[in-house]
Amino acid sequence: MRRRCKTAILISGSGTNLQAFIDAVSAGRLNLDLTVVCSNNANAFGLQRATKAGIPTVCVRHTDFPDRESFDAAVIANLDRFAPDLLILAGFMRMLSPIFVARYAGKILNIHPALLPLYPGLNTHQRVIEAGDDWHGSTVHFVTEKLDGGPRILQGRLAVHRGESADELAARVQAVEHQIYPEAAGWVGSGRVELRDGQTWMDSKLSDEPVKRTF
Ligand code: GRF
Numbered sequence: 001m002r003r004r005c006k007t008a009i010l011i012s013g014s015g016t017n018l019q020a021f022i023d024a025v026s027a028g029r030l031n032l033d034l035t036v037v038c039s040n041n042a043n044a045f046g047l048q049r050a051t052k053a054g055i056p057t058v059c060v061r062h063t064d065f066p067d068r069e070s071f072d073a074a075v076i077a078n079l080d081r082f083a084p085d086l087l088i089l090a091g092f093m094r095m096l097s098p099i100f101v102a103r104y105a106g107k108i109l110n111i112h113p114a115l116l117p118l119y120p121g122l123n124t125h126q127r128v129i130e131a132g133d134d135w136h137g138s139t140v141h142f143v144t145e146k147l148d149g150g151p152r153i154l155q156g157r158l159a160v161h162r163g164e165s166a167d168e169l170a171a172r173v174q175a176v177e178h179q180i181y182p183e184a185a186g187w188v189g190s191g192r193v194e195l196r197d198g199q200t201w202m203d204s205k206l207s208d209e210p211v212k213r214t215f
Pocket of ligand 1: 011013014015016017018090091092111112113138174177
């Protein structure tokens with residue numbers, strides 16, 4: 001039997017996506033071994049969520065390092081003690097250096113609150129409202145050196161309600177994330193989905209487009 005995928009979750013803040021992983025594993029809906037939670041912010045509420053769930057935590061403060069490379073080297077050293085098979089970026093607000101991405105090539109996932117390739121970067125909800133888009137959502141993707149540009153795996157979309165605020169829209173998108181992120185991570189953890197030659201493969205087939213769900 002394939003052993004359970006050792007998974008590290010990297011956070012900077014509230015950790016509602018981390019909580020979705022914890023809940024999915026404890027409910028038996030997700031077959032990952034949540035091995036460690038790592039934060040660059042000692043005050044991240046997600047660290048308390050991890051401790052409550054009995055998951056080891058490490059904190060590597062980016063402010064203790066002169067540059068991104070030395071910070072990333074410290075994160076790598078801390079993570080490697082746990083020998084993770086998979087890294088889940090869940091609101092980890094640090095850009096990763098090429099060294100970091102290469103160290104865990106094909107093993108890092110991110111979730112971005114937009115229908116990538118639309119709206120990479122910040123303030124996606126406000127930008128979607130200002131553009132008058134009908135649809136918005138979130139995308140789980142492999143992490144490569146291109147910010148929010150790695151091969152996509154799973155996308156959850158929802159209709160934008162006329163007149164809703166960016167905060168209201170963000171809350172609805174987050175609820176979608178809590179469903180799609182554990183699901184997509186489970187696919188990678190089980191080997192059903194993988195990054196091969198810079199592209200997403202699913203069930204041994206090249207997957208040009210992400211799996212799409214409407215909520
Ligand atoms: C999520 O909305 C995700 O899209 C973005 O960061 C946010 C993290 O939220 N990458 P939380 O800390 O999981 O609540």
